[in-house]
Amino acid sequence: MDDISLRALAQLEPEGLDAEGQSWQQRKSVQTRITILEAAIDCLQKHGYGRTTTQLIAEMAGISRGAMLHHYATKQDLIASVIDYTVYKRMEHFLEGIRALKDSARINEMAGMEISWQSMLGREFAAYLELAIAARTDADLAAIFLPKARRFDKTELAEVIRAFPEWADDPGGYALAMDYVHAALEGMVINRDIWAQADQRALCKFVGRTIAMLRRGDLRPPE
Amino acid sequence: MDDISLRALAQLEPEGLDAEGQSWQQRKSVQTRITILEAAIDCLQKHGYGRTTTQLIAEMAGISRGAMLHHYATKQDLIASVIDYTVYKRMEHFLEGIRALKDSARINEMAGMEISWQSMLGREFAAYLELAIAARTDADLAAIFLPKARRFDKTELAEVIRAFPEWADDPGGYALAMDYVHAALEGMVINRDIWAQADQRALCKFVGRTIAMLRRGDLRPPE
DNA sequence: GCAAAAACCGGCAAGCTTGTTTGTTATTGG
DNA sequence: CCAATAACAAACAAGCTTGCCGGTTTTTGC
Numbered sequence: 001m002d003d004i005s006l007r008a009l010a011q012l013e014p015e016g017l018d019a020e021g022q023s024w025q026q027r028k029s030v031q032t033r034i035t036i037l038e039a040a041i042d043c044l045q046k047h048g049y050g051r052t053t054t055q056l057i058a059e060m061a062g063i064s065r066g067a068m069l070h071h072y073a074t075k076q077d078l079i080a081s082v083i084d085y086t087v088y089k090r091m092e093h094f095l096e097g098i099r100a101l102k103d104s105a106r107i108n109e110m111a112g113m114e115i116s117w118q119s120m121l122g123r124e125f126a127a128y129l130e131l132a133i134a135a136r137t138d139a140d141l142a143a144i145f146l147p148k149a150r151r152f153d154k155t156e157l158a159e160v161i162r163a164f165p166e167w168a169d170d171p172g173g174y175a176l177a178m179d180y181v182h183a184a185l186e187g188m189v190i191n192r193d194i195w196a197q198a199d200q201r202a203l204c205k206f207v208g209r210t211i212a213m214l215r216r217g218d219l220r221p222p223e
Numbered sequence: 224m225d226d227i228s229l230r231a232l233a234q235l236e237p238e239g240l241d242a243e244g245q246s247w248q249q250r251k252s253v254q255t256r257i258t259i260l261e262a263a264i265d266c267l268q269k270h271g272y273g274r275t276t277t278q279l280i281a282e283m284a285g286i287s288r289g290a291m292l293h294h295y296a297t298k299q300d301l302i303a304s305v306i307d308y309t310v311y312k313r314m315e316h317f318l319e320g321i322r323a324l325k326d327s328a329r330i331n332e333m334a335g336m337e338i339s340w341q342s343m344l345g346r347e348f349a350a351y352l353e354l355a356i357a358a359r360t361d362a363d364l365a366a367i368f369l370p371k372a373r374r375f376d377k378t379e380l381a382e383v384i385r386a387f388p389e390w391a392d393d394p395g396g397y398a399l400a401m402d403y404v405h406a407a408l409e410g411m412v413i414n415r416d417i418w419a420q421a422d423q424r425a426l427c428k429f430v431g432r433t434i435a436m437l438r439r440g441d442l443r444p445p446e
Numbered sequence: 447g448c449a450a451a452a453a454c455c456g457g458c459a460a461g462c463t464t465g466t467t468t469g470t471t472a473t474t475g476g
Numbered sequence: 477c478c479a480a481t482a483a484c485a486a487a488c489a490a491g492c493t494t495g496c497c498g499g500t501t502t503t504t505g506c
Binding site: 045046047048049050051129130132133134135136137138142146149150153172175176179180182183184185186187188190191193194195199200202203206207210214 | 268269270271272273274352353355356357358359360361365369372373376395398399402403405406407408409410411413414416417418422423425426429430433437
């Protein structure tokens, strides 16, 4: 991960989680908060947003509910921090995927899609999806979620542009290709329990093929 | 809508909602039940699965909660009926789209995608999406939702095959194209509040173009 | 050391949600 | 007409969730 990537990541770093050079108490506080946020992600993944209660998070984190409410006064505060943390973690994983990609010299053209696909199989994306869906019907949640989500997409696009300089001749193609991959793969994730696995594999290959063609310019608008 | 379509639709018809030739009391009961189910769909769309309470549904339906619990003894019973009703309504709209398509002689190649896209803007799909996401983290809900969802996909595929006989030379292409359109469009729906509208329009066009190419056979596996 | 602050724990009240129960009105079949 | 049944309404109990408050232990700064 190079300097620019690290700077992009630092731009998304949640507040109150940098324990470097602090007192022992501060460091413990940060550690507890991370434990709580990780527990919250587990809850979102396993029980969904609607059934993610403060009680459950505290139990999964292994601390009392009173202790948790000391760190996050209200549930809304906690959820806001979970959003920050989840977005940060997703970007961290994404940049790690980009970095590994550069090392392996990109053996195939679907590398970008593979990174996205792998990122959608993790805990953080499951939590992100729960938050994204809940934000559709919860104005308060949307107010804090949507800006973060948009910033994530923006940062991710910038990193994709840096990682695939060979697309430089098609500036508009970047955003289109990224949105396309995200839409197709997220749609697949939603139907994961509904569709047959063989169909999902075939679809994955097809999307990869279209990406390769888009990159070659074979899918430019005909007019 | 021809006979075969009507038969496919009848196959998905919910139980206890056919009031033909019954007594006046029976017909009123059916009408009340439909009112409840429609109110439940509204609740799912506006407040999401997690905040859809029996109280809210009863209020939105304009009847007392006691009256509602007379028709649906438990919340689970109600949700099960909502799933049946939603799936039925979605198929009804889909078949209506197919029928209108035949009349207008399919002016463009993206007609199939347009039908799917329009269907995803309706109330029923919003409710369906809420149920699909909730089923991912709710085993009880999944047990009753997943079979219905799979049956819907199966029926829809059969109707697509009937509606587009010119694809007959590519049997495997049907399922792939349908899954592809669904995944891409559902992914777009999820990101509807996050992405810029212009990007969504561009992506919609791109997906349509790939569908056209898939139909022409230009996107067949290279090997 | 020692007072202040921070981390942590347990319990409590208010509100909401679900399911049950009891009662009232309207409709059906004989 | 009348008993049985269905549709509808209101109240109640039990459980859960959230936020708040007092109390305890540990750490920090002077």
